[in-house]
Amino acid sequence: MTGFALLFLGELTHARRAIERMLDGPRPSVHEPYIVRFQFDPWVTARSRLATILWLQGYPTKPSPPPSKVSKKLWLRIMR
Numbered sequence: 001m002t003g004f005a006l007l008f009l010g011e012l013t014h015a016r017r018a019i020e021r022m023l024d025g026p027r028p029s030v031h032e033p034y035i036v037r038f039q040f041d042p043w044v045t046a047r048s049r050l051a052t053i054l055w056l057q058g059y060p061t062k063p064s065p066p067p068s069k070v071s072k073k074l075w076l077r078i079m080r
Contacts, residue, residue: 007049016053019046050074 003018023046051074 012053012057019050022046
């Protein structure tokens with residue numbers, strides 16, 4: 001949630017860090033309670049917002065992938 005708020009405020013670097021931290025953290029084995037509570041899967045939405053941030057930061061046009069492992073995985077999926 002923090003990463004989404006930072007994205008909407010235009011703080012792309014801080015939003016990216018917050019979303020990557022969330023994606024690097026532990027994931028529950030069952031997502032259903034989160035989907036019922038939030039009306040969406042937070043991990044799917046976080047990946048989508050991270051892709052938006054990377055795009056806004058110009059990574060699709062830069063030759064090297066982002067440094068973090070989460071971003072690198074996402075970068076490889078986007079570039080397929």
